Amino acid sequence: MTSDFVIAVLATAIVAGTPLLYAALGEIMAERSGILNLGVEGMMLVGAVSGFIVAVATGDPWLGVVTAMCAGGAMACIHAFLTVTMKANQVVSGLALTLFGTGLSAFLGKPYIGIPLKEPLRAVHLPVLADIPVVGPIFFQHDALVLLSFLLAPALWFYIYRTRAGLNLRAVGENPAAADSLGVNVFRSRYGYVILGGMLAGIGGAYLSLVYVPAWMENMVAGRGWIAVALVIFATWNPLNAMLGAYIFGGVDALGFRLQALDVAVSPYFLKMLPYLFTVGVLILVTRKNTLNRIGAPGALGEPYDREER
Amino acid sequence: MRRAVFPWRLEKSLIPSPVMSILVPVCSVLLALLVGAAFLALAGRDPWFLYGEMFSGVFGSRYGLTETVVKAIPLVIAGLGVGLAFRMRLWNIGGEGQLFMGACAATWVALTFPEQPAWVLLPGMFVVAAVGGGLWGLLPAIPRAYLGVNEIITTLMLNYVAILWVDYLVYGPWRDPAGFGFPLTARFSSGAILPTLGESRIHAGLLVGFALALLLYLVLYRTRWGYEIRVVGDSPGAARYAGISIERNILLVMLVSGAICGLAGMVEVSGLAHRLQPGFSPGYGYTAIIIAWLARLNPLSIILVAFLFGALQVGGYVVQTSGVSATTVAMLQGLILFFVLAGEAFLKYRLRRVRDAGAGVARA
Numbered sequence: 001m002t003s004d005f006v007i008a009v010l011a012t013a014i015v016a017g018t019p020l021l022y023a024a025l026g027e028i029m030a031e032r033s034g035i036l037n038l039g040v041e042g043m044m045l046v047g048a049v050s051g052f053i054v055a056v057a058t059g060d061p062w063l064g065v066v067t068a069m070c071a072g073g074a075m076a077c078i079h080a081f082l083t084v085t086m087k088a089n090q091v092v093s094g095l096a097l098t099l100f101g102t103g104l105s106a107f108l109g110k111p112y113i114g115i116p117l118k119e120p121l122r123a124v125h126l127p128v129l130a131d132i133p134v135v136g137p138i139f140f141q142h143d144a145l146v147l148l149s150f151l152l153a154p155a156l157w158f159y160i161y162r163t164r165a166g167l168n169l170r171a172v173g174e175n176p177a178a179a180d181s182l183g184v185n186v187f188r189s190r191y192g193y194v195i196l197g198g199m200l201a202g203i204g205g206a207y208l209s210l211v212y213v214p215a216w217m218e219n220m221v222a223g224r225g226w227i228a229v230a231l232v233i234f235a236t237w238n239p240l241n242a243m244l245g246a247y248i249f250g251g252v253d254a255l256g257f258r259l260q261a262l263d264v265a266v267s268p269y270f271l272k273m274l275p276y277l278f279t280v281g282v283l284i285l286v287t288r289k290n291t292l293n294r295i296g297a298p299g300a301l302g303e304p305y306d307r308e309e310r
Numbered sequence: 311m312r313r314a315v316f317p318w319r320l321e322k323s324l325i326p327s328p329v330m331s332i333l334v335p336v337c338s339v340l341l342a343l344l345v346g347a348a349f350l351a352l353a354g355r356d357p358w359f360l361y362g363e364m365f366s367g368v369f370g371s372r373y374g375l376t377e378t379v380v381k382a383i384p385l386v387i388a389g390l391g392v393g394l395a396f397r398m399r400l401w402n403i404g405g406e407g408q409l410f411m412g413a414c415a416a417t418w419v420a421l422t423f424p425e426q427p428a429w430v431l432l433p434g435m436f437v438v439a440a441v442g443g444g445l446w447g448l449l450p451a452i453p454r455a456y457l458g459v460n461e462i463i464t465t466l467m468l469n470y471v472a473i474l475w476v477d478y479l480v481y482g483p484w485r486d487p488a489g490f491g492f493p494l495t496a497r498f499s500s501g502a503i504l505p506t507l508g509e510s511r512i513h514a515g516l517l518v519g520f521a522l523a524l525l526l527y528l529v530l531y532r533t534r535w536g537y538e539i540r541v542v543g544d545s546p547g548a549a550r551y552a553g554i555s556i557e558r559n560i561l562l563v564m565l566v567s568g569a570i571c572g573l574a575g576m577v578e579v580s581g582l583a584h585r586l587q588p589g590f591s592p593g594y595g596y597t598a599i600i601i602a603w604l605a606r607l608n609p610l611s612i613i614l615v616a617f618l619f620g621a622l623q624v625g626g627y628v629v630q631t632s633g634v635s636a637t638t639v640a641m642l643q644g645l646i647l648f649f650v651l652a653g654e655a656f657l658k659y660r661l662r663r664v665r666d667a668g669a670g671v672a673r674a
Contacts, residue, residue: 038462042644078648088651091401091462092603096651099596100644106637108353218637223470230463269478276467276474280450287459 003134009251009258010138015212016257017250018146019044019204023228024235024242025149025156026200030076031232032160033193034173034300037079038094041225042101043198047072047205049105052216053112061121061210065145065203072202073195075101080194084187087304102219112216120214121145145207149243156239169193173298176305186305201225223276230279234286236295252278318663326657334656335604338649339618346642360629367628368621374628376510380582382620383512384409384574384594385601386519389612390526391443391570392595393602397530398543398563404450404465405571406595407472408443412572413579414476415442417495417586420502420579421484431501435576443572444565446472451564455557461564469595477588484586495586504581515577519613522570526609539563571595592623592636600647619643 023040030037037043047068055064079097082088121143129140140147160166169189171179176186208224209216227249235241256271264271290296347357368374388405395402416439423431450468453459477493486496504514530536542549542559550556574594583590601619605611626639 082648082651086652086655088654092647093651095403095599096644096647098644099600099640099647103638103641103644104349106635107349107641110633110635218635223467226463226466230460230467233460233463267478267482269474269481273471273474276470280464280467283463284453284457284459287453288457291458 007134007137009254012254013247013251014139014146015142016253017246018149019207020224020228020231020249021149021243021246022204023201023225024231024246025153025239026197027228027232028237028239028242029193030197031301032169032173032237032298033190034176034298035083035190035194036090036302037194037197038091038229039079039097040201040228041221042098043072043075043201044205044221044225045105046075046101047202048209048220049109049216051206052209055117055210056115059119061119064210065206068202068206069199072198076195076198080191084190087306090302106218109216117214121211143211153239153243173300176300227275227279230283234282236290249275321662322658330657334653335650338653339646341649342642342645345645363629363632364625368624374624376512377624378620380511381623382617383515383519384578385597385616385619386613387522387574388571388594388598389601389616390522390609391567392598393607393612394526395563395567396602397607398539400560400563401462402465402564402567403462404447404468405598406593407469408446408568408571409575409591409595410472410476411446412439412443413575413586415439416576417579420498421495424499426501428501435502435580439572439576440569444569447564447568448561451561455560480586480588493588498584502580503584504577513581515581518573518577523609523613597643600643604650
């Protein structure tokens with residue numbers, strides 16, 4: 001293996017990991033507020049299709065990204081209404097959101113199958129950074145969404161752990177009754193973070209249809225939304241860990257892809273299984289480690305908050 | 311001075327009223343169709359025309375009706391499978407993968423012993439499919455039971471693996487040499503094919519579904535094990551205190567749940583396709599999740615709901631000819647589930663008229 005090959009795989013890992021990173025960051029914010037949203041896959045699909053449609057119609061990929069963000073947020077609104085206001089079962093509501101998103105995206109995207117995207121997001125050439133040997137080609141020769149995610153993950157980390165609002169967010173997720181008694185509006189903040197989560201998942205989906213592929217195919221997210229949910233556990237609800245995790249998972253994805261191109265004597269079906277099997281394996285290891293270190297999910301994750309039952 | 315502005319009051323009720331528990335699902339389906347119509351209209355489609363097509367396609371012909379039953383068969387069985395796990399609050403989202411593994415195991419029997427008569431082959435396929443699906447369900451149950459690994463994600467990931475495994479087989483070692491290069495296995499011998507009802511495509515899998523529903527109903531409500539499952543589901547703490555082994559029940563329930571989903575795969579290949587081919591299930595394992603929830607996990611209601619969703623599935627194929635993706639049906643399914651979830655709040659409360667006492671207080 002030449003160093004060029006390694007650099008190419010690592011650069012692809014960053015690109016393949018970016019949609020996972022956006023979705024996982026969004027899910028971290030939602031889960032930190034105590035709401036489990038299993039609709040990530042559906043929100044990504046709707047983000048992917050709506051972003052693609054708008055980008056094709058207007059010729060402006062950035063309008064596509066913004067649309068995908070709004071679409072993901074709107075999808076998350078449904079989940080927030082059902083789980084926060086109606087106090088419905090979060091697991092079932094999230095599954096319903098995924099199903100709904102799968103159907104809606106297939107319906108909306110049907111006329112767009114096979115249509116090329118004339119204007120995908122192009123790589124941004126950062127002066128100085130992009131020219132550093134090895135590091136440059138791996139990290140800094142990508143499009144703006146990748147570069148934005150480099151800033152977003154540390155920013156969210158700072159927000160959660162170093163700001164007043166982040167402290168409130170953690171309180172809402174750990175002990176909503178206590179947060180409520182201190183004057184934090186539990187309902188409003190849960191709505192806000194679930195919708196933020198949906199917006200980020202929407203961007204993740206749009207990244208697939210506008211940059212990674214770039215095209216619309218039915219069910220093109222192919223389980224990445226679920227991998228993002230697993231990533232949140234892997235990251236122990238920490239945005240910086242999510243960054244590392246997303247690139248590892250992206251690397252597994254990219255490696256399978258690259259090995260296929262190299263004509264390795266393994267059936268491509270087995271190579272395609274890699275990310276899914278890897279997710280199961282990592283989840284088992286990480287859950288064990290988290291249990292030993294007593295790192296757990298936010299205390300009230302999955303529990304509806306009812307003021308009457310305080 | 312306070313006055314009673316509204317003479318009705320919402321209050322919590324522990325037992326859902328029987329009227330509401332029928333009204334909520336029915337209204338949910340109607341509202342979902344209404345909102346679905348809005349989506350179709352927004353996308354420039356004529357929703358009433360499409361619904362009309364769906365309706366006449368399903369109920370307007372003998373073929374539509376029998377096809378509804380045909381589509382309902384795997385849904386009944388898989389719905390029972392995942393519903394059993396849900397009863398214990400085990401989120402088995404892996405019904406689809408277990409169904410694929412069951413079909414795969416049954417196909418192995420059918421292709422390996424083609425000369426055997428039906429009375430050997432069919433029971434053999436039945437048992438092996440249950441084992442295949444059951445083991446695929448047990449796989450994520452082990453880390454769930456002993457390490458607390460989230461079963462939602464692991465069961466779901468294994469769906470993708472199972473589907474790719476079947477792809478590998480039908481594109482590779484099991485591909486029919488006489489199949490003109492299509493990704494199909496050879497056709498099953500006559501001994502490996504479930505009998506059908508007359509000339510129709512309705513096969514004996516229907517009886518399997520009915521029998522399983524009755525059996526599961528009896529197990530859940532008339533046996534000690536069923537009682538244990540329900541206690542663990544409602545209150546794991548109480549179950550542990552009562553000496554019920556939660557770990558053992560997780561393994562057992564996932565094994566049985568996976569086995570039942572495996573049978574859904576077996577009847578599908580043996581009764582309908584008569585061979586293994588990729589994409590033989592349009593997501594039955596996922597639809598089964600909604601069916602089980604809509605039926606409030608009652609095995610007998612699952613049959614009813616599965617028939618409704620079978621009709622919906624057939625409707626989806628009908629409107630495909632009008633250029634609408636068949637997956638659009640998933641949108642309607644998701645919508646139905648949204649409304650059911652919202653409606654469940656109404657089951658938890660009851661509307662009661664505030665009588666004289668309240669009015670007296672208001673006047674004072």
